[in-house]
Amino acid sequence: MFEQKDTEFITLSRFVLDEQKWHKEATGDLSILLSSLQVACKFVESIVRKAGLVGMLGEEGSVNVQGEGQKKLDVLANKLFIQSLKSSGCVAYMVSEENKDVIIVEPKSECDKNAKYCVAFDPIDGSSNIDTGINVGTIFGVFRMKEDAKNPEDSFLVSGNNIIVAGYCMYGSSCNLVITLGNNNVNGFTLNPSLGEFILTHPNIRTPEHGDTYSINEGKYTKWDEATKAYIDFLKLHQEGGKTYASRYIGSMVADVHRTLMSGGIFAYPVDSENTNGKLRTLYESFPMAFLCEQAGGKATTGAKRVLDIVPRSIHDRCPIFLGSKENVETVEEFFEIYSNNLTPAFR
Ligand SMILES: O=P(O)(O)OC[C@H]1O[C@](O)(COP(=O)(O)O)[C@@H](O)[C@@H]1O
Numbered sequence: 384m385f386e387q388k389d390t391e392f393i394t395l396s397r398f399v400l401d402e403q404k405w406h407k408e409a410t411g412d413l414s415i416l417l418s419s420l421q422v423a424c425k426f427v428e429s430i431v432r433k434a435g436l437v438g439m440l441g442e443e444g445s446v447n448v449q450g451e452g453q454k455k456l457d458v459l460a461n462k463l464f465i466q467s468l469k470s471s472g473c474v475a476y477m478v479s480e481e482n483k484d485v486i487i488v489e490p491k492s493e494c495d496k497n498a499k500y501c502v503a504f505d506p507i508d509g510s511s512n513i514d515t516g517i518n519v520g521t522i523f524g525v526f527r528m529k530e531d532a533k534n535p536e537d538s539f540l541v542s543g544n545n546i547i548v549a550g551y552c553m554y555g556s557s558c559n560l561v562i563t564l565g566n567n568n569v570n571g572f573t574l575n576p577s578l579g580e581f582i583l584t585h586p587n588i589r590t591p592e593h594g595d596t597y598s599i600n601e602g603k604y605t606k607w608d609e610a611t612k613a614y615i616d617f618l619k620l621h622q623e624g625g626k627t628y629a630s631r632y633i634g635s636m637v638a639d640v641h642r643t644l645m646s647g648g649i650f651a652y653p654v655d656s657e658n659t660n661g662k663l664r665t666l667y668e669s670f671p672m673a674f675l676c677e678q679a680g681g682k683a684t685t686g687a688k689r690v691l692d693i694v695p696r697s698i699h700d701r702c703p704i705f706l707g708s709k710e711n712v713e714t715v716e717e718f719f720e721i722y723s724n725n726l727t728p729a730f731r
Pocket residue numbers: 451480505507508509510511600634635636637652662
């Protein structure tokens with residue numbers, strides 16, 4: 384476990400090597416994989432930062448498997464992550480928000496044939512905010528390849544409890560990479576552009592038990608299920624010690640979840656009449672964020688069950704998600720309990 388010591392100049396690479404020291408079965412492959420991931424994050428950060436100067440804003444003109452128009456940065460960032468992860472020699476399969484099928488990595492050498500990791504990622508999350516310079520990010524989750532897997536998908540169509548590493552890299556006023564390798568340990572690093580190094584700046588992130596901000600696209604209120612409507616109504620009517628809840632919504636999951644992990648509260652993207660399974664993708668948005676949140680002491684639910692207990696039906700499957708401070712999420716679970724039993728909430 385990472386000992387609390389003077390964190391200055393602890394780079395991400397050094398931190399991962401330190402962490403791996405505690406894993407008897409560690410072969411160094413995970414460290415190599417994570418160093419390839421951070422190289423891709425640095426590359427994308429450098430392009431996002433100057434996108435407006437180098438003609439990298441706007442549409443690419445193509446449509447991805449989700450039916451969404453692809454931004455130029457979506458396409459470039461996707462290429463960079465695929466290339467960097469392939470070059471690690473430790474990744475067998477990948478799933479990207481931008482690719483319809485599982486990406487199968489052809490081993491280049493004998494050693495590559497032992498690649499045992501699978502990575503699911505969203506190269507640019509919050510694409511709708513790219514052209515206005517609002518925070519966007521990359522989300523990633525690492526799984527072990529399923530030994531008896533018959534098809535590449537099989538290693539991904541498993542419950543979120545199989546995720547071993549999760550993180551995101553947020554491209555904004557500063558570039559922050561937040562990561563967990565499990566062990567109830569979540570750490571935040573800030574990119575020092577002049578050094579080109581991610582430096583540990585937020586050791587051992589703990590999400591407060593309770594928070595008084597909520598983050599949800601209220602424009603969809605009329606399309607929500609009754610439990611979600613009742614919960615948000617409750618937040619508006621309810622005063623905690625004279626304090627009302629504050630609404631905060633950026634529309635980039637990475638940015639909204641980052642704020643929620645650091646200062647508490649709740650982020651939600653429920654089902655609605657347009658997105659009957661929710662909008663956010665289980666494998667490379669909800670699972671990594673739910674794992675990070677739980678490892679930081681928070682909770683993540685669909686309303687009816689723990690997000691990490693879901694087994695996705697397909698690699699681009701979607702699910703509703705409420706994540707954040709333990710107490711706030713437990714209140715959501717109570718509302719879903721009430722409505723699933725057709726009871727009327729006390730405050731109504
Ligand atoms: O505009 P909406 O419906 O509120 O959706 C915003 C949500 O969709 C997303 O932009 C989806 O992610 P992508 O940009 O990767 O497609 C999330 O980042 C965000 O939380």
